[in-house]
Amino acid sequence: MSTYKVPTMAEMAASGDSPEILFWVGCAGSFDDRYKTVTQAFVKILNKVGVSFAVLGPEEACTGDPARRAGNEFLFQMQAVANIQVMNGYEVKKVVTACPHCFNTIKNEYPALGGNYEVIHHSQFLQQLINDGKIILQGGGEFKGKKITFHDSCYLGRANDVYEAPREVIKALDVELVEMKRCRTKGLCCGAGGAQMFKEPEPGNKDINIERTEEALATGASTIAVGCPFCLTMMTDGVKNKDREHDVKVYDLAEMLARDMGI
Amino acid sequence: MSILPQLVFLLIFAIAAYILSKRIKYLRRNIFLGKGETRNDHPQERWKTMLLVAFGQQKMFKRIVPAFLHLLIYVAFVIINLEVLEFVIDGLTGSHRIFAPFLGAAYGVAMNIFEFLAIAVLVSCVAFLIRRNVMKVERFTKPEMKGWPSLDANLILVIEIILMFAILTMNATDQILATRGVGDYNLLNTLFFSNLIRPIFEGMGDATLIFIERFAWWFHIIGILGFAIYVTYSKHLHIFLAFPNTWYSNLKPKGEMVNMPEVTNEVNMMLGIPTGEGNEPPAEIGRFGAKDINDLTWVNLMNAYSCTECGRCTSECPANITGKKLSPRKIMMDVRDRAEEVGKNIDKGGKGLEDGKSLLGDYITKEEINACTSCNACVEACPINIDPLSIILQLRRYVAMEESGTPAQWNAMFQNMETSFSPWKFAPTDRFNWADQLKNEEIK
Structure with a gap:
């Protein structure tokens, strides 16, 4: 073994x-x-x-x-x-x-x-692993044909101009990638960056993750894909807040790939 | 012919040039109240950025309607200024339309283009006035826009409309006089746009027309000189500063925060790492972070003077969108207002920076800077690469390191990091526990 x-x-x-x-x-x-x-x-x-x-x-x-x-x-x-x-x-x-x-x-x-x-x-x-043929996806995995939206993490996207890699990974799963109204350079923060993860938000009329979750839900996607631990927390909380955890899942890219690979 | 008009013109021109040069010196001095920063690396990339972003209006086109209207005004501004050159020569030499004989038919074509642009400016300015005052586009009605900022914006649009009317009036009366064969007026090819308003003036006598034509001419040129001076007091300064501002853009990845070498020295000493600089403490340790404008860099201050308060940053700011007090535009306006306050105070022989006030506290509150998620949406949104985030983070450094005034939950996070090397309170020895189960799991 x-x-x-x-x-x-x-x-x-x-x-x-x-x-x-x-x-x-x-x-x-x-x-x-x-x-x-x-x-x-x-x-x-x-x-x-x-x-x-x-x-x-x-x-x-x-x-x-x-x-x-x-x-x-x-x-x-x-x-x-x-x-x-x-x-x-x-x-x-x-x-x-x-x-x-x-x-x-x-x-x-x-x-x-x-x-x-x-x-x-x-x-x-x-x-890179997918492009090099090192990860071979079975096709027909649990995400096949499903609507998936990707939430850009600020520190990946605007901070470092990485927009396409996560999308390419998602597309490799043979899914329907749907974009939120604010995506890529215009992507809306989940609310956790700049150390906000570690304190309560300042007074306002809404939490940022709720605003973003509403936008993600509006796409009709059944999965919100993320590439950041803070975004994962914020979006998961947002989905719970909207009582949608039964039909909308928040996953990291690696999890989605691993699931598709059956590991 | 009397040379009195030429002398008057020369005098007005000289006064305007004098005031302008004083204003430029004043603005330059204010900007250099900021700390030194060298940003001359990668000149090729800098020229390219300036050409694309400022000259080419690249980032404006994220919002197509205002981008198009703005482009018309911008192109008109650049091209109509060629006509101003003729105005100045005419004014100084007493000639009238000095380029007309040299350019022949091309002059008429040029005049038609200028008139088309004047109409385009008129239409765009009216559209902008409607967007601001009738449609009340949200980003123009935020709290920081109350009072002078809104008035300033409307004044600019109205002045531009009036100046364009002056051009059209001048051309219409000029061509009526030329048709009548009065004086030195040159008959040009039909000027399509001013032709439309000719009926207003057709019934007037020669003397009245000459008066109106001259009045419009003087009004236009004095208006332009006056406007140039006004611009130095206004948010409209972006028409000039957008160029250096984009040249001095931050070319590094937006996520990178500037290092503080003065801290590195101390950290290395604490960890017993040789610094290679003889372990000598620097002669003078300045303030950590920024409390006032002189703690910011001159690029930050130039950013503030370049800001035209369009509010794209604020309308993309996640904190502002969700009702927090933070508005990146207000950060820029506050920096400029404080720089103005200090600059004026210094000129009056006052205490300047030592007036008991500061940017942080009197202008910007902790609640504002604490709301920032450092997401860079504001930086990305700015059509001329202004960086409000850089200022916010420098203010945060002051609060954390000079005042120990960060929110309690952040202090707790700091403590966790100090004691357990994680922002959460977990035992460092448990850091690798996530692998325990995996190590016993069979590879499928």
């Missing part, structure tokens, strides 16, 4: 190995019960495809993104510099992460602190 492997960088280094990619799990991917299933789905895909990867495991720490956006530059840099020391220690070259906030921070902000890596979001990585 062969089980899923989740090697750590430390284990790899101990056996004199180094993986092709470091899978940066992120805090949501490590601790959030709902998002852990996304992490697991992505690891299953990596196993299935035979990608040489490792994780930092307990050596990983928050990238510092929410601290920096909330204004606490000291705390951000403490996290960042420590992470960079660990990654440089393992001579990491290539990083893949499912979190657009981690993606943005490591890709754009770590270089100024001495961390230079090729950083890829899991949507781009999955698209």
Whole structure:
């Protein structure tokens, strides 16, 4: 019997190995019960495809993104510099992460602190695997022919101009991709960016995730696809708030692929 | 012929030029109240950005109706200014339509094009007035638009309408006089648009017509000079500043926050990492983040002076859409208002920045900056690449690092990150637990 492997960088280094990619799990991917299933789905895909990867495991720490956006530059840099020391220690070259906030921070902000890596979001990585024929979809999976809408994450889209990779992944599932009124460069935030995830919203007349969920529901899609742990939480809460959790699901791209692959 | 009109023209022109140069110096000084920042990298890309975004109006076309109307006014502004060149030469030399003999029939064609553009401006300005005052398009009626900003916008449109009427009146009376063979007036090919208003003037005597023609001529040129000065006090400054503003655009990924090297030094020291700079603390540590305009960069301040208050940023802002106080446009207006307050105060010999007021607190509240999701919708929406987010994040840095004034829930998040290296309160040793089950699961 062969089980899923989740090697750590430390284990790899101990056996004199180094993986092709470091899978940066992120805090949501490590601790959030709902998002852990996304992490697991992505690891299953990596196993299935035979990608040489490792994780930092307990050596990983928050990238510092929410601290920096909330204004606490000291705390951000403490996290960042420590992470960079660990990654440089393992001579990491290539990083893949499912979190657009981690993606943005490591890709754009770590270089100024001495961390230079090729950083890829899991949507781009999955698209590449599909294009290279390494992920072969059965066709006729549970999403086939269904209406699916993709919610652009700000830190993937506007922040880093990644709009097509997640859509290509969704299209590979042989579904009907429907766009919300505000999409791509005009996509509406889920409400969690800029450290909003970690506090109550300021006074207003509506929560941002409700506004966005209404827009997603208006497409008639049965699945709202996301590529970000915060968006996943916000949209899931929005769907619950609208009492639609029975017929509308919120999934991350990796989960959808894994389901289609039957793993 | 008396040279008195030429002298009067020269005097008016010289006064206008003097006032303008003073205003430009004042604006420049105000913008450079901001901190230094070098943005001269990738000049090719910068020229390209300016050509596409400012000259080519690329980002305006996200909203097609106003984009089209705005394009008409913009093209007219650029092209009609060629006619102003003739006005100035005529004014200084006492000639009348000095280009006409040189250009021959082409001059008439050019005049017809100018008249078409004048009509296009008229129509567009009327449409814009309707959008603002009758249709009350939402982004023009937000709270920050009360008072002067709305008046400013309407004044600009009305002034442009009047100036275009002056051109048409001038051409109509000029051509009636030319037809009658009065004085030096040149008979041109039919001018289609001013022809339409000729019946109004046909019944008038030569002297009256000459008076009206001259009045329209003087009104137009003085109007344009006056308008140029007015622009320096107005949101309309974007007609000039849009160009440098786009040249100095942020070319980096929008998600990247600017690093604070002064913090890096301290962090490295705390973690025992050699900094390579002799571990000497910098001679003077300035303020962390921004409290007032001098803590912002000059690019931030130029952004503020370039803003024409169109409100596309605010209408795309998720916080504003859902009723929060934050409006990215107001952030830009506040920065400009504060820069104006400080600038005027300095010129009066007052205390300037030390007047006991500050951008954060007296203009922008914490509630506003705390509502931002840093989603970059405002940055993306701006037709001339203004970056309100950069200002918001600098203000947040001041609140967090100088005042420790962040909301309690953020403080709790900071504490979690400090103690357990995650924004949530989980034991760091549990970070890898997600894999436990997976490691025992059989690969299907």
